[in-house]
Amino acid sequence: MASSIAVSRLHLRGRTCLLNCLQKVDTFLHRGVGTDAAVAQAQTTERDGSEAKDGRRSLLAVQDERREQAEKSVLISCQSRPSEKKFLKYLSRHGDVNKYFFYESYGVYAVVEFASRDGVASLIEAATIPSVSHESMVPFKSRLLSLRSVDSLNHQSGLPCQPQTSVSISELVHRLSSEDSVEQQITSLTEAFQLTEENSRLRFLVCSLLNDIAAAYFPECTIRPFGSSVNGFGKLGCDLDMFLDLDSISGWNVKQPKAGLLLEYQMKRANSERAVTQSILSVIGECVDQFGPGCVGVQRILNARCPLVRFSHQPSGFQCDLTANNRVAMISTELLYLYGELDPRVRHLVFTIRCWARAHGITSSIPGAWISNFSLTVMVLFFLQKRNPPIIPTLNHLRDLAGPADNSVIEGHDCTFVRDFSKIHLQRNSETLETLLCEFFVFYATFPFSRMSINIRKGKEQNKPEVAPLHIQNPFETSLNVSKNVNATQLSRFVALCQESSWLIQQSERNSPKSAAGESSPTPWGLAALLLPSQVEGMKSRVSMTTWAEPMNWSTLPSSA
Ligand code: GTP
Ligand code: MG
Numbered sequence: 001m002a003s004s005i006a007v008s009r010l011h012l013r014g015r016t017c018l019l020n021c022l023q024k025v026d027t028f029l030h031r032g033v034g035t036d037a038a039v040a041q042a043q044t045t046e047r048d049g050s051e052a053k054d055g056r057r058s059l060l061a062v063q064d065e066r067r068e069q070a071e072k073s074v075l076i077s078c079q080s081r082p083s084e085k086k087f088l089k090y091l092s093r094h095g096d097v098n099k100y101f102f103y104e105s106y107g108v109y110a111v112v113e114f115a116s117r118d119g120v121a122s123l124i125e126a127a128t129i130p131s132v133s134h135e136s137m138v139p140f141k142s143r144l145l146s147l148r149s150v151d152s153l154n155h156q157s158g159l160p161c162q163p164q165t166s167v168s169i170s171e172l173v174h175r176l177s178s179e180d181s182v183e184q185q186i187t188s189l190t191e192a193f194q195l196t197e198e199n200s201r202l203r204f205l206v207c208s209l210l211n212d213i214a215a216a217y218f219p220e221c222t223i224r225p226f227g228s229s230v231n232g233f234g235k236l237g238c239d240l241d242m243f244l245d246l247d248s249i250s251g252w253n254v255k256q257p258k259a260g261l262l263l264e265y266q267m268k269r270a271n272s273e274r275a276v277t278q279s280i281l282s283v284i285g286e287c288v289d290q291f292g293p294g295c296v297g298v299q300r301i302l303n304a305r306c307p308l309v310r311f312s313h314q315p316s317g318f319q320c321d322l323t324a325n326n327r328v329a330m331i332s333t334e335l336l337y338l339y340g341e342l343d344p345r346v347r348h349l350v351f352t353i354r355c356w357a358r359a360h361g362i363t364s365s366i367p368g369a370w371i372s373n374f375s376l377t378v379m380v381l382f383f384l385q386k387r388n389p390p391i392i393p394t395l396n397h398l399r400d401l402a403g404p405a406d407n408s409v410i411e412g413h414d415c416t417f418v419r420d421f422s423k424i425h426l427q428r429n430s431e432t433l434e435t436l437l438c439e440f441f442v443f444y445a446t447f448p449f450s451r452m453s454i455n456i457r458k459g460k461e462q463n464k465p466e467v468a469p470l471h472i473q474n475p476f477e478t479s480l481n482v483s484k485n486v487n488a489t490q491l492s493r494f495v496a497l498c499q500e501s502s503w504l505i506q507q508s509e510r511n512s513p514k515s516a517a518g519e520s521s522p523t524p525w526g527l528a529a530l531l532l533p534s535q536v537e538g539m540k541s542r543v544s545m546t547t548w549a550e551p552m553n554w555s556t557l558p559s560s561a
Helices: 002-006 019-029 037-043 059-071 084-092 117-126 169-177 182-193 197-214 273-291 327-342 344-359 373-385 395-400 433-445 488-511 526-530
Strands: 008-010 073-078 097-104 108-114 144-147 222-226 240-245 295-301 308-313 318-324
Touching (some): 059 222, 059 327, 084 097, 084 108, 108 117, 182 433, 197 222, 240 273, 240 327, 273 318, 327 344, 327 395, 344 526, 373 433, 488 526
Parallel strands (some): 073 144
Antiparallel strands (some): 295 308, 308 318
């Protein structure tokens, strides 16, 4: 297969003494594994000026650090389980290792971050290119390496592998049923599903590996993740949305030439910016297809509203969507991240509602007339703006707090909002997560969808400007409806489910049948009961619970909505 021939295989030859790196190994083995992106960020070096007193940083600052880590990292396929200590001993010959972890996805892989890029260069230099008779060599050395089985490195006993998939529904329901309150159930669900520190690192590493390929055409380009991989609402197994950022080359946001000397561009004839985006993605897609190590099933979907290249990255198990010229989506990601960082209840409620919706087939990974996760998240944000007092501010308020550095106009749309957390003062609202969950269902069970539009810019419902069943104003491209695809049937299902869930959770509260006497497994109650379609009365369409857990196996996954 074309994609596999570009994988450099690392041949380990050394079999020397191990003792002098044991201390370092111990440090690694005892490292804490954060499951909360916010915790992970707080643990990282505090060197960015945009950090607020409480440790919260802007998404751009977090991304810069993650990207830097990724650029110093390699991904190593381990054909057999290596001895961790010997493995590190070998690696440390090439440079100090900052961090490493193992995970499983069709074999064992290691992500290794060196202290500097020299370590990566030295390791690649030491790797030999395999000679395989039926494959030809591609003149590209990637940072995806393969560790050939060497006796001295083999180790059969338990290698600690970081999970990259979420727990199964049955396990989750069991876990939630054992909790003492709905509040605890909600936090437990978030912990079970949110991206781990390791999964986030792996996502940035995949972007960085792709960046190496795209840089063959556009040396100054950057590939950045966006969407749920970085907005704080990502669930283990979610797709990896990537943005090919060419702005530093094209300088779209530079208003005035700074000097008398201008770069002379060789302009090519193109009808529109869209046509340019299509041709850029076309060549990058071809390159990924031909030379992208581990990239399989590459599709160039160039006629979509937002042209993209879709593929599976086999070593990570990620379903990837690469777009270009998608700056508004990047800004939306920043906004969602900011809202999620403002109050912990935001992330908890978004996670809970997203999981609940997925469990009942309200959302789907298959494109269609369903409500998307993005729309659902905006609905939760709107609901939180409507509390009395509001839990989060309106987008207009965030715009009013913005400073000169926050100014942003994209294709004529005002995308300005404050990034500095210290400028945002929240109102005092002490509602519990349990109250908010119940009230969310009541709110949307009775929302006048036929007349009103959801608008997080104003934090108020507005008269619907069009006849679509569900109207959610795009926060930045305000003339657009982000839920234009949703049909009346899907909206009715959502409303009916809100009614039934509101009733069910109140019943559950009253009875609290956590565990019948003598039963070994607790009876599903509270949020656990809400996640079981069989428990929610009146559901006409029920989904198989196995489809919800979003398995790591990319080949069985339908494409992302
Ligand atoms: P999942 O992939 O379902 O976990 O969530 P996601 O938030 O990543 O959604 P998706 O992959 O569909 O889209 C990626 C990002 O693109 C979103 O987070 C938004 O920032 C943006 N996006 C998606 N759909 C829309 C839309 O209809 N309008 C706008 N403005 N942005 C969108
Ligand atoms: Mg996504």
